[in-house]
Amino acid sequence: MTTQEASRVEARLQQLHRKLPPLPEPGGHYVPAVRTGNLIFLSGAIGTAYENDRWHLPLKGKLGSDLTIEQGRESARLCVLNHLAALQPLIGNLDRVQRIVKLTGYVNAAPGFTKAPLVLDGASALLVSAFGQDIGSHARTAVYQHEMSFNAPIETDLIVAIAPD
Amino acid sequence: MTTQEASRVEARLQQLHRKLPPLPEPGGHYVPAVRTGNLIFLSGAIGTAYENDRWHLPLKGKLGSDLTIEQGRESARLCVLNHLAALQPLIGNLDRVQRIVKLTGYVNAAPGFTKAPLVLDGASALLVSAFGQDIGSHARTAVYQHEMSFNAPIETDLIVAIAPD
Amino acid sequence: MTTQEASRVEARLQQLHRKLPPLPEPGGHYVPAVRTGNLIFLSGAIGTAYENDRWHLPLKGKLGSDLTIEQGRESARLCVLNHLAALQPLIGNLDRVQRIVKLTGYVNAAPGFTKAPLVLDGASALLVSAFGQDIGSHARTAVYQHEMSFNAPIETDLIVAIAPD
Numbered sequence: 001m002t003t004q005e006a007s008r009v010e011a012r013l014q015q016l017h018r019k020l021p022p023l024p025e026p027g028g029h030y031v032p033a034v035r036t037g038n039l040i041f042l043s044g045a046i047g048t049a050y051e052n053d054r055w056h057l058p059l060k061g062k063l064g065s066d067l068t069i070e071q072g073r074e075s076a077r078l079c080v081l082n083h084l085a086a087l088q089p090l091i092g093n094l095d096r097v098q099r100i101v102k103l104t105g106y107v108n109a110a111p112g113f114t115k116a117p118l119v120l121d122g123a124s125a126l127l128v129s130a131f132g133q134d135i136g137s138h139a140r141t142a143v144y145q146h147e148m149s150f151n152a153p154i155e156t157d158l159i160v161a162i163a164p165d
Numbered sequence: 166m167t168t169q170e171a172s173r174v175e176a177r178l179q180q181l182h183r184k185l186p187p188l189p190e191p192g193g194h195y196v197p198a199v200r201t202g203n204l205i206f207l208s209g210a211i212g213t214a215y216e217n218d219r220w221h222l223p224l225k226g227k228l229g230s231d232l233t234i235e236q237g238r239e240s241a242r243l244c245v246l247n248h249l250a251a252l253q254p255l256i257g258n259l260d261r262v263q264r265i266v267k268l269t270g271y272v273n274a275a276p277g278f279t280k281a282p283l284v285l286d287g288a289s290a291l292l293v294s295a296f297g298q299d300i301g302s303h304a305r306t307a308v309y310q311h312e313m314s315f316n317a318p319i320e321t322d323l324i325v326a327i328a329p330d
Numbered sequence: 331m332t333t334q335e336a337s338r339v340e341a342r343l344q345q346l347h348r349k350l351p352p353l354p355e356p357g358g359h360y361v362p363a364v365r366t367g368n369l370i371f372l373s374g375a376i377g378t379a380y381e382n383d384r385w386h387l388p389l390k391g392k393l394g395s396d397l398t399i400e401q402g403r404e405s406a407r408l409c410v411l412n413h414l415a416a417l418q419p420l421i422g423n424l425d426r427v428q429r430i431v432k433l434t435g436y437v438n439a440a441p442g443f444t445k446a447p448l449v450l451d452g453a454s455a456l457l458v459s460a461f462g463q464d465i466g467s468h469a470r471t472a473v474y475q476h477e478m479s480f481n482a483p484i485e486t487d488l489i490v491a492i493a494p495d
Contacts, residue, residue, distance in 0.1 A: 030470035034468055037368065043469040103195070114313065117192060121194055139195060144310045144312040145311075147441065147474040155472075159206065266364050277477065282358055290359040303360055304364045305373050307479055308374075308485075309476060310476075
């Protein structure tokens with residue numbers, strides 16, 4: 001086939017004016033995602049975006065000092081899009097996702113910031129919007145960091161289950 | 166059936182003068198636990214307790230400045246009870262747990278505090294007491310945070326395996 | 331049998347002038363590794379080494395202040411050796427590993443240090459060298475901590491899949 005199978009998940013993302021970026025390239029001896037049985041473990045994603053033919057990090061800094069909650073939520077949504085960009089080529093069609101299993105969210109927090117769950121809910125809500133409640137609702141853990149790679153505000157980690165072949 | 170099946174695990178908890186709280190309600194677009202195959206991934210839990218018809222957080226603050234090791238251990242035990250409260254309705258009976266697989270414990274640490282394993286062992290020991298050595302002994306990772314949601318001292322993350330249906 | 335089956339993985343480690351330390355003993359109510367189905371979850375490892383009949387921690391302190399990137403990479407490699415020492419007795423032969431699934435690396439970071447991926451790549455590269463690209467390449471997440479047990483520079487967490495019996 002020369003055309004890609006239509007994906008309901010990507011159609012929903014389009015309705016939300018979101019689209020999948022290209023597959024991010026890991027900068028080291030690791031890969032974007034690993035499948036074992038029906039589980040897929042995705043590498044940590046930060047909120048990079050692909051615009052004008054290049055990757056950049058539109059939001060940088062710590063929650064509680066440099067960024068608003070809403071900016072943090074937007075960065076968390078970009079993390080999700082990067083996860084889905086890593087997942088799509090591995091499984092061919094995002095509609096094969098049976099369940100979003102577990103989201104671990106790491107928030108770059110200034111001293112005294114304790115609202116990571118509010119920030120990470122940007123990622124969670126996008127997953128539920130894209131996959132629907134039954135498939136998209138997931139377990140979650142909110143983690144705080146005092147520093148982050150590239151001074152990103154958010155990093156997320158995802159585990160996904162897919163339907164058997 | 167109108168009566169719940171007796172649970173050996175809950176009986177052991179009762180001997181330890183512990184009981185399961187009600188199911189904690191997630192404050193966002195996520196759920197307390199997700200089952201995929203025989204694995205259950207539980208959302209992060211903090212040491213809230215349900216007393217006098219309301220949830221509260223009996224212990225707050227950082228290890229190494231605000232709280233003693235033993236207070237941290239008690240908060241870690243409350244995390245475990247909240248995990249089990251999230252697990253029980255999903256599987257019907259805690260005796261269906263085949264193995265406690267992995268506990269990741271996040272400790273809210275003041276600068277210079279490096280004894281997270283001692284604190285988290287409160288959670289580990291309770292899991293072993295409740296489920297017995299064979300089922301309850303688990304892999305563990307101890308993590309440090311400089312801040313925590315609600316200024317909780319401990320957050321834990323749990324993966325559990327259950328017997329096939 | 332009185333002789334152990336030859337392991338290609340251990341032979342490759344030997345070529346790299348590395349060998350497996352003895353099984354580290356957990357200091358608490360947990361175990362070095364848990365198998366569930368074909369997945370093995372390993373307890374967090376720090377970069378201890380076994381020399382002259384005793385365990386010690388050859389590298390201590392924070393990246394960005396106390397240690398160079400290369401020292402951090404070496405500590406990350408020692409974490410991997412400790413994981414493999416925990417894995418070997420559980421599965422009998424490291425050649426039974428079907429895939430290194432997920433590495434989560436925690437880096438003890440001084441304020442302003444944001445290069446955890448560079449440090450953790452020491453662990454990733456060793457896994458790829460020991461198991462080969464197909465089996466050894468894994469998903470990875472880089473995490474930052476402001477403190478660490480025993481003032482270790484690195485802690486790692488590993489999930490591995492093994493071939494069915």
